Amino acid sequence: MRKTLLVCFLALMLAAGLFQTASFSREDEEVDFTQKNIEYTRDIQKETGYAYGTVVGVSPDRITLNEYNADTGRNEDVTYSIDPSAELDNVGSTREIEEGDDVRVEYNMREGRRNAIYVYVE
Numbered sequence: 001m002r003k004t005l006l007v008c009f010l011a012l013m014l015a016a017g018l019f020q021t022a023s024f025s026r027e028d029e030e031v032d033f034t035q036k037n038i039e040y041t042r043d044i045q046k047e048t049g050y051a052y053g054t055v056v057g058v059s060p061d062r063i064t065l066n067e068y069n070a071d072t073g074r075n076e077d078v079t080y081s082i083d084p085s086a087e088l089d090n091v092g093s094t095r096e097i098e099e100g101d102d103v104r105v106e107y108n109m110r111e112g113r114r115n116a117i118y119v120y121v122e
Helices: 002-028 033-045
Strands: 048-059 062-069 074-089 102-110 113-121
Touching: 048 074, 048 113, 062 102
Parallel strands: 074 113
Antiparallel strands: 048 062, 048 102, 062 074, 102 113
16 A cells, blocks of 8 residues: 555656646747737737728729818828728729718728728718
């Protein structure tokens, strides 16, 4: 009986030692926080924004709206790139959008630019 207890005790000690060694080995691994920050920044840049304004310029791949800026209290012209896969609502193509149309845009930021992913023409 003593032998069995001694063998069990030694087995437990050995297992605990192996477990502890395995858990400490993770500390030796380097974590690339720069890469993690880059990935986090990319996720932030993909956040969606919404805008409403009057069209003051349009081309097949861009639309410029005169919209109200709540921060400055003034209207300003803001240009959005139109993503080729953007959903257009109430028009068949950007060629049907005219200056003076009221438009709602859903966009995300990509490389510092506003990229329209949804355009609704009223």
